[in-house]
Structures are given as structure tokens and as C-alpha cells.
Amino acid sequence: MFFTVVDIDQIKKRIESLRAAIAENNRRYYVDDSPVLSDYDFDMLMNELIALEKAHPELVTPDSPTQKVGSDLRKEFEQYPHRYPMLSLGNTYDITEVEAFAERAVKAIGSTFTFCCELKFDGTAICLTYRNGHLVRALTRGDGTVGDDVTANVLRIRNIPRDLQGSGYPDEFEIRGEIYMPYKAFDKLNEERLRDEEQPFANPRNAASGSLKLLDSREVSHRGLECTLYHLLGENLPFVTHDEALKAAALWGLPVSDKRKICRNISEIEEYIEYWDTARKSLPFATDGIVIKINELQCQRELGYTAKFPRWAVAYKFQAEQALTKLLSIDYQVGRTGAVTPVANLEPVLLSGTTVKRASLHNSDQMSLLDVRIGDYVYVEKGGEIIPKITGVALDRRGPDVSMPEFPDRCPDCGTPLVRDEGEARYFCPNTDGCPTQIKGKLVHFISRKAMNVIAGDATIDQLYNLGYVKSPADFYGLTREQLLHLEGWKDRAAQRFLDSIEASKATGFDHVLFALGIRYVGETTAKSLARHFGDIDSLMAADRDTLLSVDDIGEVIADSILAYFAKPSNVAEIGRLREAGLKFSVGEQEIQASSALEGQTIVISGNFSIPREEMKKLIVLNGGKNSSSVSGKTSFLLAGEKPGPEKIRKAGALGIKVMGEAEFMQLISGAGTSGNGTEAAGAAVQPTLF
Numbered sequence: 169m170f171f172t173v174v175d176i177d178q179i180k181k182r183i184e185s186l187r188a189a190i191a192e193n194n195r196r197y198y199v200d201d202s203p204v205l206s207d208y209d210f211d212m213l214m215n216e217l218i219a220l221e222k223a224h225p226e227l228v229t230p231d232s233p234t235q236k237v238g239s240d241l242r243k244e245f246e247q248y249p250h251r252y253p254m255l256s257l258g259n260t261y262d263i264t265e266v267e268a269f270a271e272r273a274v275k276a277i278g279s280t281f282t283f284c285c286e287l288k289f290d291g292t293a294i295c296l297t298y299r300n301g302h303l304v305r306a307l308t309r310g311d312g313t314v315g316d317d318v319t320a321n322v323l324r325i326r327n328i329p330r331d332l333q334g335s336g337y338p339d340e341f342e343i344r345g346e347i348y349m350p351y352k353a354f355d356k357l358n359e360e361r362l363r364d365e366e367q368p369f370a371n372p373r374n375a376a377s378g379s380l381k382l383l384d385s386r387e388v389s390h391r392g393l394e395c396t397l398y399h400l401l402g403e404n405l406p407f408v409t410h411d412e413a414l415k416a417a418a419l420w421g422l423p424v425s426d427k428r429k430i431c432r433n434i435s436e437i438e439e440y441i442e443y444w445d446t447a448r449k450s451l452p453f454a455t456d457g458i459v460i461k462i463n464e465l466q467c468q469r470e471l472g473y474t475a476k477f478p479r480w481a482v483a484y485k486f487q488a489e490q491a492l493t494k495l496l497s498i499d500y501q502v503g504r505t506g507a508v509t510p511v512a513n514l515e516p517v518l519l520s521g522t523t524v525k526r527a528s529l530h531n532s533d534q535m536s537l538l539d540v541r542i543g544d545y546v547y548v549e550k551g552g553e554i555i556p557k558i559t560g561v562a563l564d565r566r567g568p569d570v571s572m573p574e575f576p577d578r579c580p581d582c583g584t585p586l587v588r589d590e591g592e593a594r595y596f597c598p599n600t601d602g603c604p605t606q607i608k609g610k611l612v613h614f615i616s617r618k619a620m621n622v623i624a625g626d627a628t629i630d631q632l633y634n635l636g637y638v639k640s641p642a643d644f645y646g647l648t649r650e651q652l653l654h655l656e657g658w659k660d661r662a663a664q665r666f667l668d669s670i671e672a673s674k675a676t677g678f679d680h681v682l683f684a685l686g687i688r689y690v691g692e693t694t695a696k697s698l699a700r701h702f703g704d705i706d707s708l709m710a711a712d713r714d715t716l717l718s719v720d721d722i723g724e725v726i727a728d729s730i731l732a733y734f735a736k737p738s739n740v741a742e743i744g745r746l747r748e749a750g751l752k753f754s755v756g757e758q759e760i761q762a763s764s765a766l767e768g769q770t771i772v773i774s775g776n777f778s779i780p781r782e783e784m785k786k787l788i789v790l791n792g793g794k795n796s797s798s799v800s801g802k803t804s805f806l807l808a809g810e811k812p813g814p815e816k817i818r819k820a821g822a823l824g825i826k827v828m829g830e831a832e833f834m835q836l837i838s839g840a841g842t843s844g845n846g847t848e849a850a851g852a853a854v855q856p857t858l859f
């Protein structure tokens with residue numbers, strides 16, 4: 169046997185890079201609700217870190233992700249401390265580790281005890297406090313010590329009672345569980361989001377977590393969230409077992425799953441796991457494993473907790489569902505950064521409730537690693553991503569007429585020879601300024617919801633580009649109504665809506681503008697860090713490599729990419745044009761307090777606008793106005809978007825209250841002078857600000 173002597177510095181480096189990758193993915197998972205790694209891949213990173221730290225305990229630090237739960241705190245909510253720390257569960261994909269858990273418990277406990285096996289619901293954790301039978305607070309897990317107060321939102325969830333029924337409940341107790349989104353509600357929500365050209369949620373878990381953290385609790389009612397509760401906590405609770413506590417909770421009207429089972433030994437646990445590994449596919453909601461808990465509360469107390477997990481429970485996670493299907497062909501897609509991604513076209517196959525026809529092959533290295541051929545039968549899995557991925561080839565089913573795929577050496581769009589930088593797994597088309605697919609990709613990114621949030625689909629961008637109207641982002645701000653009327657099927661209303669949306673985008677904060685520029689590796693979070701650190705584009709452009717490296721989360725790859733971006737005169741010129749168009753290139757502009765354009769005015773809004781309603785309301789307040797929900801004699805004007813409520817319109821008419829459209833309103837608060845219909849906009853003399 170050979171042993172490799174590994175340099176301790178190398179181990180330290182690996183630990184650091186694992187911690188950085190885990191932290192980044194925790195943020196994407198818990199804060200952005202938009203994971204890029206599958207749960208399995210994430211767990212593998214974590215397992216590698218745990219193994220390295222176990223072998224080198226001197227390298228463990230208190231802030232290592234192995235020592236604390238990932239935080240999902242958001243500054244928009246009030247935070248409160250958890251009475252009892254809200255921990256996570258140790259998890260495994262390996263049944264022998266469940267056996268080891270059961271054996272350890274037998275050894276540690278000594279007396280007879282049972283296990284309570286439950287479904288592991290794939291949602292977001294919640295902690296409810298009931299006092300004298302009333303729900304008084306709902307907190308998210310947060311960082312395990314403090315949580316976000318989401319009580320108003322939780323009260324909008326159908327099966328969470330505000331008041332308990334029956335009797336015998338403790339004066340005060342906490343009950344914890346999971347908020348999840350059933351598949352049906354998830355599909356409906358994503359359909360709506362696609363229709364509204366919003367980014368769909370990657371999976372029901374992210375949709376549940378994103379919905380629970382909506383700032384408008386009325387919207388939560390429409391999201392179809394549900395709750396299941398699985399852990400009762402409190403002082404001097406009168407129960408001997410966990411199962412008994414859950415039975416009592418169900419009698420008080422709390423939603424508790426009836427799918428749990430008391431098991432006496434490992435073979436009964438395994439039977440339960442095996443049964444649900446198949447049966448869960450017919451459940452109307454997502455589960456990602458089984459939780460095995462020691463049922464006797466006294467035994468739970470004896471076993472206690474580590475810093476992160478209870479020692480009395482473990483989660484066995486199911487492998488992501490796989491399907492086997494035939495690889496028909498491979499497309500090579502160019503992205504907005506020029507990266508070329510191989511995408512497989514598959515014989516349609518059913519996977520976790522949806523038909524899959526395309527799957528990612530990531531890059532040429534991955535293709536070689538898989539040794540994949542056209543005509544092969546391949547395994548497809550859904551990870552955290554929307555596009556499923558190919559994870560393996562069924563070599564035993566390879567037929568004689570398979571053919572070797574050929575990764576192109578030229579850009580499939582513009583024909584430029586592809587390049588591959590050192591350390592890069594992907595090939596790139598270097599023709600960033602001339603490759604139509606890249607240019608269109610950049611335009612689509614620029615207007616996307618998390619960037620400038622202009623409402624338009626890919627087809628519109630295609631047309632605008634093909635007609636030569638928009639070749640770079642700054643061109644959006646010079647578009648005219650006449651040009652838009654040349655687009656296929658566009659009439660006045662569509663053109664006006666689009667122009668309003670472009671106008672409204674000028675209010676977008678500097679951090680989003682920076683993200684919208686599409687600098688390679690500068691994602692949303694990095695853009696926020698840069699905006700916060702530098703305050704304005706000039707300071708950022710003047711920063712040297714060391715200054716960039718001193719910013720939180722900025723490493724060498726990002727720093728070099730930023731330097732390369734600003735070194736290109738065409739990028740600097742583009743920023744100049746965007747600046748001239750009125751976009752915000754400093755945080756200062758973003759923070760200037762509102763104008764008094766709407767001072768003393770009470771405004772009711774109704775219908776859909778080119779920006780979210782919440783943003784519209786913020787605009788009103790920031791410019792000195794007051795929002796009101798119903799039209800009355802005190803209403804100054806009714807701000808009506810698309811499809812306003814007929815009752816509101818009728819009432820405004822009856823009371824002689826002005827109905828104002830979005831465009832006129834935007835002019836009013838931006839003091840732009842004349843409004844669309846040629847009349848002088850009120851308030852043009854004051855100096856109002858959008859944000």
C-alpha cells in the first residue's frame with residue numbers, strides 16, 4: 169500500500185477553499201433561495217470538510233461551517249432570539265451510518281427505548297410560539313440563535329391555527345416544523361412567474377422559503393404554502409415520548425403528519441425507509457429523506473446535543489431521483505459571458521413529476537470524464553438547478569452505432585476560434601463585442617429582474633437586436649415609441665408599458681446596476697459588496713488589484729475579471745452612455761431621501777405596474793406621499809396600472825377622484841417636465857428623487 173505525504177499547507181488551502189465554497193452555497197441556498205449546487209454535491213463538500221477537520225482537529229475554527237448552521241437572516245425582518253437553539257440534523261446517504269447511529273444509541277442508553285421514524289419534509293424550518301392557546305410569534309431558523317420574525321406571513325398559511333382548539337395545552341410552548349410548498353402550488357407559481365417573465369424557483373423548497381420571506385404578507389396567502397410540525401418544546405411538558413407530544417399537538421388542531429412510525433430496531437427502520445423511498449413519489453409534496461429520532465424524551469435529554477445537531481436524531485437522505493434515457497444529440501450553447509456549454513437533447517423521460525428533454529453536460533472535461541457518446545443511454549438527475557444534469561452512462565447498454573461527440577473548436581454562433589484559459593474547465597468565445605449570442609445574452613441579463621428589472625422577454629430582445637435598435641444596454645434608453653411599433657404584434661399599449669418599464673429602471677440602485685453590467689464573476693452578492701465598499705463607479709474603476717482584493721469576498725479571479733472589464737475602452741464608453749441616460753452609479757444617489765413631490769397626498773394604487781407593487785409603494789413614501797388601501801374622499805388620486813380593480817375605478821369616478829397612469833406618475837415624481845399627453849406634470853418644480 170502506498171501512502172501519499174500531503175503537505176499541511178495543501179490541506180489548509182483545501183480546507184479554506186471548502187469553507188469558502190460552503191459559505192457561498194449556504195448564502196445562495198438560505199438567503200437567495202437560488203442554489204447552484206445539488207443537495208448531494210453540497211453535502212459531499214461538507215463531508216470532505218468534516219473528514220479533513222476530523223483528521224486535523226488543530227485546524228478547526230469556531231466559525232467553520234461544520235460548527236454552525238447556515239444563516240438565512242434577512243435585514244428586512246425584525247429578529248428575536250430563540251428560546252432554545254434551533255439546530256440542524258446530522259445527515260447521511262449511507263444506511264450503515266444509520267445502523268451506527270442506532271448502535272451508538274443502544275450503547276449510550278442502556279435501557280429499552282424506541283425510535284420514531286418520520287418523513288423529512290423538504291421545506292424551510294419554522295418555530296411557532298403559542299401562549300395561552302394563541303399564536304404569538306413565528307421565527308425562521310435564522311442563524312440558529314436568532315430568527316426572523318415572520319408571524320404576519322405565517323398567519324396567512326392555511327393550516328396554521330391562530331388559536332388552538334381543545335384543552336390541556338401548556339400555557340406556553342414552542343412547536344417547530346417545516347413550511348413547504350406542495351407540487352401543485354409550486355407548478356402554478358412557476359407558471360405565473362414564467363408568464364410574467366420572472367425567474368422561476370429552482371424547486372419547491374426555494375419557493376417555500378422565498379414565499380415565507382415575502383414583504384407583503386397578503387401575497388403569502390396566494391402561494392399555497394402548508395406546514396407540518398414535528399418537534400414540541402417547552403418547560404415541564406407532561407409527555408414521556410415524542411410521539412405522545414405530537415399526538416397531543418394534533419388534538420390541539422396543529423398540523424402533524426400521520427406518516428410517522430414507531431420502530432423497535434434497525435430492521436424496522438430499514439423497512440420504513442425502503443417503503444417511503446418508493447411511496448414518497450406519490451406524495452403531493454417534496455420529501456428528501458427520513459428522520460430517525462429516539463422516541464423517549466428522557467433518553468433524548470441524556471444524549472443531548474452537539475453544537476450543531478441533536479445526538480438523538482439523524483436524517484437519512486434519499487439520493488436524488490434518477491432516470492435512464494437515450495442521448496439523441498448535443499447542442500453547444502454560447503452564454504452571455506461567451507462560455508460554451510454542451511446541452512444534451514434526450515428522448516423525453518419522466519423525472520420527479522416532469523418530462524425532461526434536455527440536460528446539461530457542463531463542459532468538455534465532464535464529457536470526457538463520463539466518456540459519453542451520442543446514442544448512449546445516460547442517467548439524468550435533477551439537482552438544485554432547473555436544468556437537470558447527466559450524471560452517468562449505462563455502459564452495459566452501449567450499442568454498436570454510437571458516435572463520439574465532437575466539442576466544437578469554433579464558436580457555434582460567430583465562428584471565432586474558442587479559447588480555454590488555464591484553470592478554466594470551459595471553452596469561451598473571445599469575440600465578446602461581436603458575437604450576436606453573447607451580445608443578446610448580455611442584453612437579456614441587463615434587463616433581468618435582479619438587474620434593471622425591465623419587463624421584456626428573450627423574443628423582444630431578439631427583435632430589438634435584429635432590427636439594429638439595441639446593440640448595447642445604453643441603447644434601451646434611446647428607444648422610441650415609433651421603433652417599438654415596428655416590433656411584431658406590438659401596439660401602443662405594449663410600447664408604452666415597455667417605455668415605462670425602461671423609465672422606471674433608472675431608479676434601480678447602484679448595486680443592481682453594477683450587477684447588470686454583467687462583469688464576469690460579479691454576481692449579485694459581489695456587486696453588493698463592491699457597491700458598499702466603493703460607493704461609486706469612479707472609485708471602483710480607480711481601484712488597483714490590492715484594493716480590490718481587500719474587499720470582502722473578492723478573490724484573485726474576481727479582481728482580475730473586474731480589472732480586465734474596466735481596461736476595455738468600449739466598456740468604459742458604455743458606462744459613460746448609461747450614466748448620461750440617468751442610471752445610478754453611486755450609492756449616495758441611492759440613499760438620498762425622498763422629495764416632497766407627493767407631500768400631503770394620499771394615494772391608492774391598483775393593478776399591475778412595470779415594477780413590483782411594493783416598489784411602487786416605496787416610491788410613494790419616498791417622495792412624501794401616503795399609501796392608502798381604499799378609495800375615499802381623502803384620496804388625492806388613484807394610481808392605476810394594468811387591470812386595476814373595477815370597484816376602485818368606479819368609486820374614484822363617483823367621488824371625482826383623478827385616476828393617474830404609471831407614466832404620468834413617473835413623470836410627476838421625476839420632475840421630467842411634460843407628461844405623455846403633453847400636459848405640464850405637477851410637482852415638476854421640486855427636486856424629487858426616485859430612491
Ligand code: IVH
Nearest residue numbers: 255256257286287288289293346398459478
Ligand atoms: S427534527 C433539532 N423532523 O430537516 C432538530 N426535522 O436537514 C430537530 N426537517 O433542520 C429537527 N423534516 O428543518 C425534524 N420530520 C422532521 C423533519 C425535519 C424536515 C428539517 C428541519 C431540519 C432539517 C435538517
